[in-house]
Amino acid sequence: MALIVQKYGGTSVAEVERIRNVARKVGAMRDKGNDMVIVLSAMSGETDRLLRLAHQIAPNPSEREMDVMMATGEQVSVALLAIALQSMGYRACSYLGHQVKILTDRSFTKARIKEIDREKILQDLKKGYVVIVAGFQGVDKENNITTLGRGGSDTSAVAIAAALEADVCEVYTDVDGIYTTDPNICSNARKREKISYDEMLEMASLGAKVLQIRSVGLAKKFNVPLCVKSTFIEGTGTVVTREDMIMEKVLVAGITYDTKEAKITIKSVPDVPGVAARIFEPLSNANIVVDMIIQNASVDGKADVTFTIPKADYRKAMEIVRRVGREMDALDVQGDENIAKVSIVGTGMRDHPGVAAQMFSTLGNEGINIMMISTSEIKISCVIEDKYTELAVRVLHDVFGLAEPSAQGST
């Protein structure tokens, strides 16, 4: 008997038969005597339908009103699951953000949870109810409806699990766990049994879109054991947990890649204080997010600055940087859209300084040129030509032994 929070994503409740399937899974866990709290997303497709409607009315609809509208998606799915559970003989009750009071700040469309009132949920659990809560939504202190941004239901689930001090927060999705790398590229990619919060944070931000990254940060903060599972395939999934709960540490937990960035180099700018600000402020003002930044050593008081930005912003960014380059008498501005960022992630790196060197030499041996490097305590990212993406991922996956069971961290 445990208190279990489960979150089901949009594909898991996409149609009536799938909602019944979720009800059966929930019911089976309830039958075992567990206290069940279920967090749902909108039926998949619904969010896009509503967005289309709003954009037919106005190109830039107000964010407050968008949230009023978008919150209906989850409202429908929680009611339908409650009805499904009741029709199977369970006691069930749905709640919206304003009812269990998921209090957020007032940042419409990307609000952050401040507090959750757990009393109503605990009372219902005590009476034997399955409690179903609409994900993705909350209210600010004036009772305006807010939403948490795409993927926000993950964050709702973790926040509710934290508030209830649940034993586990299970996130059900259409993949059966976190893999050592993309199985579409590496046929011998393996599902991890456990992964640390920090590794997951790096993996999530690098493109493994299984969990909303904020939900992982929140799980880490409140020490909520997270478990990623498939709605459609039985299995143990992957547990995301504290590093010290993973007995045998691995050197590298996973390999990720990202082909959605482009790089820009501005050549031979004066190497004096304030230069970086002159380049990056106008980009920031244009809402362009800069990822990696490299400035090479100064030669004759001049330096080259290279950075990456989302491919979608490439043209806009090039215009801005060309203008800045002229103002600063830069020698040239060069852009390159044909790049990929390949990263290795693992808490084990902290104690093994040789990992970076091994990554570089592995890529070098394959004739892959490294254009940029960026590192954190548990991550090393290299920018390479995008045509080598798959090759790089495969050789790194092999060299760090991710395909071999003996290399996997397990308790």
Place this chain on the structure above:
Amino acid sequence: MALIVQKYGGTSVAEVERIRNVARKVGAMRDKGNDMVIVLSAMSGETDRLLRLAHQIAPNPSEREMDVMMATGEQVSVALLAIALQSMGYRACSYLGHQVKILTDRSFTKARIKEIDREKILQDLKKGYVVIVAGFQGVDKENNITTLGRGGSDTSAVAIAAALEADVCEVYTDVDGIYTTDPNICSNARKREKISYDEMLEMASLGAKVLQIRSVGLAKKFNVPLCVKSTFIEGTGTVVTREDMIMEKVLVAGITYDTKEAKITIKSVPDVPGVAARIFEPLSNANIVVDMIIQNASVDGKADVTFTIPKADYRKAMEIVRRVGREMDALDVQGDENIAKVSIVGTGMRDHPGVAAQMFSTLGNEGINIMMISTSEIKISCVIEDKYTELAVRVLHDVFGLAEPSAQGST
């Protein structure tokens, strides 16, 4: 300058272009300096879509969860109208039942409004906002979502108008007012300029489905001037108001008909106390609503009882009454589905005792046999053979001078 509450029904907001049309109408009234509060229904079709979804999950979904789901329809339309108004440069803000606190009892799917918190709306009006409120929905005192039943948005609008002491509550629909009778039957039916609450109550209950009947009762109670107008055709519509606001009274305000009832006669039952209960209790237990009841004079301690019920319940009712008839040794049970109820409505009847006689003789002159009669202070209903429905309506419309302008009550 006035405080105007407008309600737009589902067909008025059925698609994006129509929502823009509503926004233009609202904006034009706002431009004249009026304070505007708008109450909306769900986009037409949406309610049925949601009902279908729920019934795919379970044949008898719980009413609490149905209300959670059904309330989303209005939530979407209020957000869309706010977005449309904002895109035209107006300040606008949408509110749901729980936000302006439309407090109801806990009768899910048919809740009754108890109280409305007007402060938020008044504050926003003062700041120049168009306030848009989701119709049809409220919350009970535990913040559970409730709905007011089909057509409940009319009632929401009148209740809000009453709470705000609005100058008028305009109900926009797909007809341009209340007619003396059905224009599909009588080509010379005329739109009334004014009609009294009581007349409208009788007309509504007799089949003129322009306004939810509860909204008329509420308007009468709080003395809210109601105005029924078309969203699609410019015009003055029909004002529903206090009887003493209508200067020149008419004898008959309108003719209505209803072909959705059937009649049942149980012949020669003992004329002793308790007989009526023995007949009508089992019908009531089976949720069959009995409309007119007639018991003829007793002959030899035996009487015939005739009553009408909805045609949809005819077979079920016949089974029940046959069983009861056997138990009471009734001579026979006869049913008739081919009937129509034709009614004349008008507050002027109170002072003109000859109206009933004129109705009976008019029908008699046409060879139309009257099977049942029922009267109230301002209404006379006759049950006739249904093949005479149109004929009866037309001759009554003529004989009471409803087609002639001189016969119309006007100020």
